Amino acid sequence: MTGLVLAQAATGAADTVTTGEAVAFWILGPLALAGGLGMLFARNAVHSALWLAMSMLSLGVLYMVQQAPFLGFVQIIVYTGAVMMLFLFVLMLVGRDSSDSVVEVLRGQRLAASVFGLGFGVLVVAAVARSLTQVTPAGLNQVNTTGGGNVSNIGRSLFTDYLFPFELTSALLITAALGAMVLAFTGHDRKRRTQRETVVARFRGEHARPSPLPGPGVFATANSVATPALLQDGSVAPESLSEIIEATAAEQLAEDLAEVSGRVAGPDPRALRGPAGTATAPPGASATAGASAAEGES
Amino acid sequence: MTTTAVLAQAQQRLSNAELLADDPLWLTLIKVVVLFIVVMLTLALLVWAERRVLGRLQNRPGPNRAGPFGMLQSIADALKLSLKEDIRPARADKWVYIMAPIIGGIPPFLAMAVMPFGGEVTMFGVQTALQVVDLPVGVLVVLACSSVGVYSIVLAGWSSGSPYPLLGALRSAAQVISYEIAMGLSIVGVVLFAGSLSTADIAAAQSGGWFAWILPISFVIYLISMVGETNRAPFDLPEAESELVGGFHTEYTSLKFLMFFLAEYANMVVVSAFATTLFLGGGAVPWPLSAIADNALSSGYWPLLWFGLKTALLIFGFIWARAALPRLRYDQFMKFGWKVLVPLNLVWIVAVTALRVLRNAEGVTSGQRIVIIGVAVAVLVLGSLLLPGRQVADEEPQVPLAGSGYPLPPLDLTVPTPPRQRRTVRARAEQPREAVTASGKEAGDGNA
Numbered sequence: 001m002t003g004l005v006l007a008q009a010a011t012g013a014a015d016t017v018t019t020g021e022a023v024a025f026w027i028l029g030p031l032a033l034a035g036g037l038g039m040l041f042a043r044n045a046v047h048s049a050l051w052l053a054m055s056m057l058s059l060g061v062l063y064m065v066q067q068a069p070f071l072g073f074v075q076i077i078v079y080t081g082a083v084m085m086l087f088l089f090v091l092m093l094v095g096r097d098s099s100d101s102v103v104e105v106l107r108g109q110r111l112a113a114s115v116f117g118l119g120f121g122v123l124v125v126a127a128v129a130r131s132l133t134q135v136t137p138a139g140l141n142q143v144n145t146t147g148g149g150n151v152s153n154i155g156r157s158l159f160t161d162y163l164f165p166f167e168l169t170s171a172l173l174i175t176a177a178l179g180a181m182v183l184a185f186t187g188h189d190r191k192r193r194t195q196r197e198t199v200v201a202r203f204r205g206e207h208a209r210p211s212p213l214p215g216p217g218v219f220a221t222a223n224s225v226a227t228p229a230l231l232q233d234g235s236v237a238p239e240s241l242s243e244i245i246e247a248t249a250a251e252q253l254a255e256d257l258a259e260v261s262g263r264v265a266g267p268d269p270r271a272l273r274g275p276a277g278t279a280t281a282p283p284g285a286s287a288t289a290g291a292s293a294a295e296g297e298s
Numbered sequence: 299m300t301t302t303a304v305l306a307q308a309q310q311r312l313s314n315a316e317l318l319a320d321d322p323l324w325l326t327l328i329k330v331v332v333l334f335i336v337v338m339l340t341l342a343l344l345v346w347a348e349r350r351v352l353g354r355l356q357n358r359p360g361p362n363r364a365g366p367f368g369m370l371q372s373i374a375d376a377l378k379l380s381l382k383e384d385i386r387p388a389r390a391d392k393w394v395y396i397m398a399p400i401i402g403g404i405p406p407f408l409a410m411a412v413m414p415f416g417g418e419v420t421m422f423g424v425q426t427a428l429q430v431v432d433l434p435v436g437v438l439v440v441l442a443c444s445s446v447g448v449y450s451i452v453l454a455g456w457s458s459g460s461p462y463p464l465l466g467a468l469r470s471a472a473q474v475i476s477y478e479i480a481m482g483l484s485i486v487g488v489v490l491f492a493g494s495l496s497t498a499d500i501a502a503a504q505s506g507g508w509f510a511w512i513l514p515i516s517f518v519i520y521l522i523s524m525v526g527e528t529n530r531a532p533f534d535l536p537e538a539e540s541e542l543v544g545g546f547h548t549e550y551t552s553l554k555f556l557m558f559f560l561a562e563y564a565n566m567v568v569v570s571a572f573a574t575t576l577f578l579g580g581g582a583v584p585w586p587l588s589a590i591a592d593n594a595l596s597s598g599y600w601p602l603l604w605f606g607l608k609t610a611l612l613i614f615g616f617i618w619a620r621a622a623l624p625r626l627r628y629d630q631f632m633k634f635g636w637k638v639l640v641p642l643n644l645v646w647i648v649a650v651t652a653l654r655v656l657r658n659a660e661g662v663t664s665g666q667r668i669v670i671i672g673v674a675v676a677v678l679v680l681g682s683l684l685l686p687g688r689q690v691a692d693e694e695p696q697v698p699l700a701g702s703g704y705p706l707p708p709l710d711l712t713v714p715t716p717p718r719q720r721r722t723v724r725a726r727a728e729q730p731r732e733a734v735t736a737s738g739k740e741a742g743d744g745n746a
Contacts, residue, residue, distance in 0.1 A: 044391075046391075046394070046456060047394075050394070050453075053449070057446075069433055069434060069435045070434075070435050070438070070495075073435050073438035073439060073441075073442045074438065076442040076445070076446065077438065077441055077442045077445050080445065080446065081442065081445025081446065081448065082445070082475070085445075085448060085449070085452065085471065085475065088452055088453075088456075089452075089468065089471070092452070092455075092456050092464060092467075092468065093468070149434055150434055150435075151434055151435060151494075151495050
């Protein structure tokens with residue numbers, strides 16, 4: 001709605017702030033600011049990324065309000081849709097419980113960061129101050145009304161006046177993509193083995209074991225993937241424990257793990273089939289025992 | 299911004315953007331509400347239609363109990379689903395878990411706002427167009443909405459706090475992002491021909507011929523990538539019903555699950571409507587009917603019908619593909635997207651651009667044009683002959699074959715007789731069973 005109102009109002013004056021624009025700014029500005037602060041102060045890395053995404057979305061809408069619809073939507077597609085999504089991918093694959101390392105790898109990192117941060121702050125303040133006092137805004141009206149409008153003019157500028165920087169940017173991106181491919185390439189240019197050859201290799205001992213890893217939940221108390229498999233004697237099959245699950249859910253499942261691994265006296269496996277009197281072990285006792293065992297470990 | 303952009307193009311007929319610029323606020327609100335209701339009803343109808351058509355294609359009736367032809371089935375389903383217990387896993391990230399389905403449900407409805415359902419009409423005494431808003435970057439709005447929709451998938455998978463949804467979400471998001479590239483590239487040709495990013499302008503630019511005819515390769519690639527984009531069969535790898543637990547929404551129940559369900563179907567409608575806009579002439583009436591009364595069937599409220607029919611046809615294609623095609627393997631699917639669709643699209647865009655330059659260049663006669671095109675085609679054909687053919691594997695057969703080429707048992711095969719003890723046991727067991735079958739037969743006769 002505000003966009004439409006603004007579109008009609010904006011044709012009038014170039015440098016006055018209309019009501020709609022002011023309303024949009026006072027909604028989006030605090031949102032963007034909150035996003036930035038949330039990004040800084042969120043404990044969880046994924047939450048940080050989400051706050052940043054909110055900031056970017058608000059900026060995108062602000063661009064649209066400022067008569068730059070192309071820039072606004074490209075901001076949403078490229079930054080919110082592509083860049084932040086890749087960030088999220090990495091964060092999720094790394095695991096949400098992985099904490100920041102506090103060891104400084106680079107020498108003098110903090111000093112350099114403070115100096116550059118201060119320098120950047122000075123630059124921003126100077127630029128903003130100058131733009132508020134000395135620069136007279138040209139406005140986008142002229143650009144948006146002549147020569148096919150906003151999108152056409154951006155295209156024309158990109159492919160005429162700014163062709164070289166534009167191509168340079170694309171060269172940079174291609175270099176980055178190629179670099180990522182080279183780094184990620186593991187170099188398996190050998191011929192791919194057939195299934196038969198793989199099986200033979202397995203039994204020849206080229207793999208750690210001839211059979212696949214035991215599936216989670218086999219011989220276990222539940223068929224959840226988070227439950228380790230139990231061997232015939234009731235002990236935990238260590239190969240059934242997924243590293244991902246261990247990393248993400250170790251604390252939450254410590255009690256259950258302790259229980260199924262036999263470190264805590266749980267209910268007797270034959271209890272269900274035994275005589276009626278011995279069927280149920282007191283559940284509270286085993287739970288507290290599990291908790292104390294988990295605490296003792298960690 | 300919309301008015302100014304289009305005013306420069308002086309046209310006799312007012313374009314949609316000009317018509318919409320003077321809309322009063324209440325009219326826009328009415329349009330938004332009507333569009334929302336229509337889309338919601340379409341979704342209910344779509345869920346029912348999919349199950350009916352699928353049933354038909356598989357030689358079974360499909361839902362036929364609730365209402366006439368089972369048409370109220372989706373309402374019953376929605377009621378049932380919303381009354382289910384709302385479960386939040388203990389290890390879920392509370393706010394993100396709640397937010398994810400909401401983020402997924404909104405973008406498709408936003409994208410529907412830029413669809414040009416039709417041209418000029420008079421609504422409540424106001425001259426306007428059958429469209430909620432026409433932006434100079436309408437195509438980007440749809441792409442932006444779909445890229446925001448990916449968040450819902452990824453966040454749902456992650457916030458559930460369980461490995462299955464996380465893996466499903468990563469697969470799903472990777473798929474959507476990959477096919478969004480193919481989709482975006484297939485739109486480039488359309489934008490080149492229409493000379494505008496506005497959806498209404500693109501639909502209007504097809505009065506001389508639908509882009510589906512002019513840009514067939516773009517159209518086919520769009521059709522394929524729109525199925526991949528919406529995670530539908532045969533590309534429904536993230537939630538492959540017969541293989542996986544449930545994909546990114548494994549842990550969701552009740553209304554939140556309903557929201558995902560709704561978002562998937564709404565996305566189907568959006569990409570189909572978008573295909574109608576880009577390639578099938580929007581609300582323009584199809585060819586034999588366009589001859590009637592100087593294209594009278596393309597004016598007024600008629601375009602709504604044609605737009606709806608074309609969209610419905612594309613959605614039927616979705617259902618048909620689901621019934622007819624087997625699911626691809628994940629690596630095959632990714633390979634197809636990145637190594638076939640994207641390069642093919644790039645080559646096609648270069649070809650289209652070259653053709654357009656040839657057509658617009660001055661001083662090139664049509665004869666020279668044909669020669670240039672012919673040479674290019676000849677070079678391509680000759681070049682394709684140089685490509686190495688597929689290697690035929692001539693391995694030794696692993697199974698020893700006998701005689702006819704089929705693996706047969708040896709002719710002197712003797713069937714081993716079971717040990718004596720077990721035979722007697724079985725014979726003893728078989729005697730009473732005969733009696734049982736006889737009585738069972740009588741009972742069966744009685745039932746019949």
